[in-house]
Amino acid sequence: xxxxxxxxxxxxxxxxxxxxxxxxxxxxxxxxxxxxxxxxxxxxxxxxxxxxxxxxxxxxxxxxxxxxxxxxxxxxxxxxxxxxxxxxxxxxxxxxxxxxxxxxxxxxxxxxxxxxxxxxxxxxxxxxxxxxxxxxxxxxxxxxxxxxxxxxxxxxxxxxxxxxxxxxxxxxxxxxxxxxxxxxxxxxxxxxxxxxxxxxxxxxxxxxxxxxxxxxxxxxxxxxxxxxxxxxxxxxxxxxxxxxxxxxxxxxxxxxxxxxxxxxxxxxxxxxxxxxxxxxxxxxxxxxxxxxxxxxxxxxxxxxxxxxxxxxxxxxxxxxxxxxxxxxxxxxx
Amino acid sequence: xxxxxxxxxxxxxxxxxxxxxxxxxxxxxxxxxxxxxxxxxxxxxxxxxxxxxxxxxxxxxxxxxxxxxxxxxxxxxxxxxxxxxxxxxxxxxxxxxxxxxxxxxxxxxxxxxxxxxxxxxxxxxxxxxxxxxxxxxxxxxxxxxxxxxxxxxxxxxxxxxxxxxxxxxxxxxxxxxxxxxxxxxxxxxxxxxxxxxxxxxxxxxxxxxxxxxxxxxxxxxxxxxxxxxxxxxxxxxxxxxxxxxxxxxxxxxxxxxxxxxxxxxxxxxxxxxxxxxxxxxxxxxxxxxxx
Numbered sequence: 001x002x003x004x005x006x007x008x009x010x011x012x013x014x015x016x017x018x019x020x021x022x023x024x025x026x027x028x029x030x031x032x033x034x035x036x037x038x039x040x041x042x043x044x045x046x047x048x049x050x051x052x053x054x055x056x057x058x059x060x061x062x063x064x065x066x067x068x069x070x071x072x073x074x075x076x077x078x079x080x081x082x083x084x085x086x087x088x089x090x091x092x093x094x095x096x097x098x099x100x101x102x103x104x105x106x107x108x109x110x111x112x113x114x115x116x117x118x119x120x121x122x123x124x125x126x127x128x129x130x131x132x133x134x135x136x137x138x139x140x141x142x143x144x145x146x147x148x149x150x151x152x153x154x155x156x157x158x159x160x161x162x163x164x165x166x167x168x169x170x171x172x173x174x175x176x177x178x179x180x181x182x183x184x185x186x187x188x189x190x191x192x193x194x195x196x197x198x199x200x201x202x203x204x205x206x207x208x209x210x211x212x213x214x215x216x217x218x219x220x221x222x223x224x225x226x227x228x229x230x231x232x233x234x235x236x237x238x239x240x241x242x243x244x245x246x247x248x249x250x251x252x253x254x255x256x257x258x259x260x261x262x263x264x265x266x267x268x269x270x271x272x273x274x275x276x277x278x279x280x281x282x283x284x285x286x287x288x289x290x291x292x293x294x295x296x297x298x299x300x301x302x303x304x305x306x307x308x309x310x311x312x313x314x315x316x317x318x319x320x321x322x323x324x325x326x327x328x329x330x331x332x333x
Numbered sequence: 334x335x336x337x338x339x340x341x342x343x344x345x346x347x348x349x350x351x352x353x354x355x356x357x358x359x360x361x362x363x364x365x366x367x368x369x370x371x372x373x374x375x376x377x378x379x380x381x382x383x384x385x386x387x388x389x390x391x392x393x394x395x396x397x398x399x400x401x402x403x404x405x406x407x408x409x410x411x412x413x414x415x416x417x418x419x420x421x422x423x424x425x426x427x428x429x430x431x432x433x434x435x436x437x438x439x440x441x442x443x444x445x446x447x448x449x450x451x452x453x454x455x456x457x458x459x460x461x462x463x464x465x466x467x468x469x470x471x472x473x474x475x476x477x478x479x480x481x482x483x484x485x486x487x488x489x490x491x492x493x494x495x496x497x498x499x500x501x502x503x504x505x506x507x508x509x510x511x512x513x514x515x516x517x518x519x520x521x522x523x524x525x526x527x528x529x530x531x532x533x534x535x536x537x538x539x540x541x542x543x544x545x546x547x548x549x550x551x552x553x554x555x556x557x558x559x560x561x562x563x564x565x566x567x568x569x570x571x572x573x574x575x576x577x578x579x580x581x582x583x584x585x586x587x588x589x590x591x592x593x594x595x596x597x598x599x600x601x602x603x604x605x606x607x608x609x610x611x612x613x614x615x616x617x618x619x620x621x622x623x624x
Contacts, residue, residue: 199593225458225506229550230550
């Protein structure tokens with residue numbers, strides 16, 4: 001039987017040198033712990049969430065405040081952060097009488113962590129500018145584990161003055177916060193990231209499935225080739241679970257499909273050719289239609305011919321260990 | 334192995350320094366190369382000897398290292414009256430470092446066995462740099478006894494020498510390696526070109542995303558050269574296309590599905606048709622930047 005999952009120890013909060021009044025809009029799997037890090041760093045945080053129960057639970061857990069609308073939550077805040085689902089969700093919490101922009105004071109900064117289009121980032125920046133509000137598009141990478149452990153990589157687009165004010169605040173949940181260019185540059189960088197991951201995972205899937213079909217000990221093969229030019233984060237962190245046919249964790253195919261849709265839209269606009277990314281996007285569509293929308297992105301291998309060796313009883317324990325190690329590694333980073 | 338007589342067949346970019354390492358650790362090495370001048374140069378540089386045919390070079394050797402171009406080159410130096418097998422004695426181990434098919438590995442292993450000779454398929458990774466420094470990764474197929482006898486010799490130019498399974502397993506492992514490499518390279522090419530089209534600073538973007546889930550050896554070691562449009566080095570498009578040809582053939586045989594690999598093989602063919610086959614394989618980005 002597998003050992004009980006070790007609880008993730010809470011890392012010590014990073015205390016902010018200059019605590020501010022902050023707001024956080026959207027308490028999903030990412031936003032909830034991110035807002036928690038802000039509060040624990042010493043900032044006075046007010047949250048909003050579409051489902052109110054989540055906002056209440058958050059306020060109870062971290063001791064911050066919650067409000068029934070984005071505008072009320074944003075009122076009086078120096079920095080307002082958002083992390084919602086997509087372009088439309090974002091517009092619905094930003095605009096209108098009850099939206100974020102209606103509640104913010106002139107001179108405050110709005111930081112959006114949603115992975116969204118570069119277009120919506122530029123659009124919101126223009127709207128914010130009219131009210132003398134700073135805007136940063138700031139999508140993250142590092143997944144749920146990165147959010148829980150406060151070690152996200154944050155890719156930021158916007159102007160340098162707004163960045164300088166907001167960076168020390170969002171540092172509460174980040175390992176790296178980098179300004180990459182004007183409004184939209186954060187989203188575009190996240191797209192570059194997703195393009196790399198899509199092709200890498202497909203290549204890894206084909207390599208592992210080929211190894212199985214060729215009758216090789218795929219685990220051993222990975223040990224050998226991961227020391228050289230074939231190495232990748234995906235190989236180091238996903239090959240084991242892929243070979244064990246385990247996908248009920250991680251970054252969901254549905255989300256990846258959304259992100260690749262954004263990449264392909266943007267590529268149509270800027271003229272970049274994405275032949276492999278386009279194909280992999282189709283493969284993810286196939287995984288969705290097979291009912292795998294909630295599977296981890298490494299589930300691309302499920303579309304390939306395979307010969308999965310019979311599981312030994314010991315494998316189960318080994319899997320839970322590797323999962324724990326993965327978390328431990330994320331914590332160390 | 335008690336005695337220390339060895340032979341080396343094939344003194345290309347890889348074989349030349351590999352044979353040198355073998356000689357430097359104390360083996361008495363006789364080399365053979367198709368163009369003789371190279372063999373003479375090698376003998377002069379390292380103080381070993383050279384022979385006019387693979388059979389003569391292999392005569393009396395306990396260990397024979399081979400590193401040639403492809404399946405046909407390999408058959409040409411192994412079989413026939415002047416081939417390496419004709420010169421070997423009972424108990425010799427042949428280690429072939431060519432990246433070739435698993436089928437030719439099994440074929441040679443079977444023929445060698447009837448002559449009382451052991452054959453190991455032992456393709457390498459690590460490139461010319463790895464060969465020069467003697468730090469190659471060597472993926473070996475064959476039987477365990479032959480492996481343990483040849484391991485000390487291969488260690489002279491290999492940092493990680495691993496027995497993967499029976500004859501052909503070394504080649505199959507190398508194929509998995511190439512599949513993973515080209516997937517990573519194509520993805521990186523598309524990402525870097527996308528970044529340029531989007532007006533981003535590519536170097537800063539690569540620095541930022543290489544800290545996370547998009548990281549790869551290729552990103553860390555080839556991202557910069559791709560951004561700078563530098564392709565006059567490394568592992569040529571021609572060679573990678575050859576390797577993927579072997580992969581696709583083997584996949585047809587074992588039933589593996591490799592759609593992205595097939596797509597990338599086609600991209601490499603297009604580069605060859607444009608006369609860019611000698612560039613490093615990261616030149617796949619040129620199909621995006623200069624379509």
